[in-house]
Amino acid sequence: SAVISQKPSRDICQRGTSLTIQCQVDSQVTMMFWYRQQPGQSLTLIATANQGSEATYESGFVIDKFPISRPNLTFSTLTVSNMSPEDSSIYLCSFRQGPLDTGELFFGEGSRLTVL
Amino acid sequence: GENVEQHPSTLSVQEGDSAVIKCTYSDSASNYFPWYKQELGKGPQLIIDIRSNVGEKKDQRIAVTLNKTAKHFSLHITETQPEDSAVYFCAANVYNQGGKLIFGQGTELSVKP
Numbered sequence: 001s002a003v004i005s006q007k008p009s010r011d012i013c014q015r016g017t018s019l020t021i022q023c024q025v026d027s028q029v030t031m032m033f034w035y036r037q038q039p040g041q042s043l044t045l046i047a048t049a050n051q052g053s054e055a056t057y058e059s060g061f062v063i064d065k066f067p068i069s070r071p072n073l074t075f076s077t078l079t080v081s082n083m084s085p086e087d088s089s090i091y092l093c094s095f096r097q098g099p100l101d102t103g104e105l106f107f108g109e110g111s112r113l114t115v116l
Numbered sequence: 117g118e119n120v121e122q123h124p125s126t127l128s129v130q131e132g133d134s135a136v137i138k139c140t141y142s143d144s145a146s147n148y149f150p151w152y153k154q155e156l157g158k159g160p161q162l163i164i165d166i167r168s169n170v171g172e173k174k175d176q177r178i179a180v181t182l183n184k185t186a187k188h189f190s191l192h193i194t195e196t197q198p199e200d201s202a203v204y205f206c207a208a209n210v211y212n213q214g215g216k217l218i219f220g221q222g223t224e225l226s227v228k229p
Contacts (some may be wrong), residue, residue, distance in 0.1 A: 031215055042205060043160065053199045056214075092159055096215045102148040104168055105217060107159040 002027040006093055006108035013115050018081045021111045023093035028073035030096075033093045034066070037090040037110070046091075083115045118143040118210045122214070122220025129196050130228055137223045140188040140204035148209040149182060149189045155202045163204075164191070196227045 003026045004033055013019050023032065034046040047055040047067055055068040069077045090110040096103045117141040129135050140171035141149075147168035166173045166180045166189065173180050177196075182189040194198055206220040 033215070040220050045216055048214055048216070072159075078215065100215055101209055101211060103215065104162055104165065105150065106162065109159040112157075 002029065002095070002097065002106070003036070004093065004095060004106055004108040006111050008111055010089060010112040013083050013113060015084055017083055018079055019083065019113060020077050020079045021046060021091050021093070023076045023078070023108055025074050025095055030073070031100075032070065032076045033094045033096070033105070034068065034076070034078045035092040035094060035107075037092060039088070043092065046078070080113065083113070085115045088113060088115045118208055118218045120204050120206060120208050120210050120218045120220045122223060124159065124223060125221060126224045126226070128226045129150060131196060132200060133196055135191075135193045135196050135225055135227075137191045137204055137206070137225070138188060139190070139208075139217075139220050140186075141208040142187065143208070143210065144187060146182075146208040147211060148175035149180070150205065150207050151180060151191050152205045152219075153202045154205065154222075160205060185212045189210070193225075196225075198227050201225055 004029045005024050007022050032049045035043045037043050038079050045058050046061045047057045049055045049068050049070040051070045051073050067079045092107050094105050094107045096105050122139045150165035151163050153163045154160045164175050164178050164180050166182050177194045179192040204223045207217040210216040
């Protein structure tokens with residue numbers, strides 16, 4: 001399977017600032033996904049990112065807070081804007097390999113953000 | 117929409133024993149059910165998955181069973197080892213929504229030597 005890498009792996013941020021997380025896959029993938037995992041919690045989908053179109057956001061997540069870019073088939077970024085302590089989470093990018101609905105979903109190692 | 121419930125939230129077993137984690141889902145259209153293992157400080161790793169056209173799948177010490185009528189699926193780990201200690205997540209796809217997965221709440225498995 002393709003290799004997926006994220007950076008930064010962790011960061012400590014100040015309230016009110018923004019941080020951009022980068023996700024790189026070593027092969028071309030159609031769909032990339034961004035998930036959030038709050039401390040001790042499960043994974044929640046933030047948005048789906050397709051190359052050449054705007055990201056599709058899940059209920060409770062908005063583009064102004066979590067702008068996403070998908071400039072090509074191997075790369076995506078997620079920005080967490082105007083951060084507050086409630087944004088302290090692990091942010092995970094992922095991609096699907098295989099059929100659209102039933103292909104395997106692979107995750108990066110995550111970006112652990114702490115907002116002070 | 118799809119909802120996935122996972123039990124138990126914590127599970128402690130003795131090395132060599134078996135561990136079973138159970139999940140239920142609500143949307144009968146779901147047709148893909150993966151299981152992920154997440155070790156501390158790492159991203160979730162896909163360990164096994166099952167599609168709705170089969171009832172059971174095995175991979176060495178790991179097996180998954182699916183009961184579509186009852187809308188539940190289970191992860192079975194036999195001959196557990198300390199390195200199996202991790203958080204395990206089940207998930208179900210949302211059919212025809214571009215590969216979206218809904219995750220269970222997670223089970224923290226502890227295997228005591």
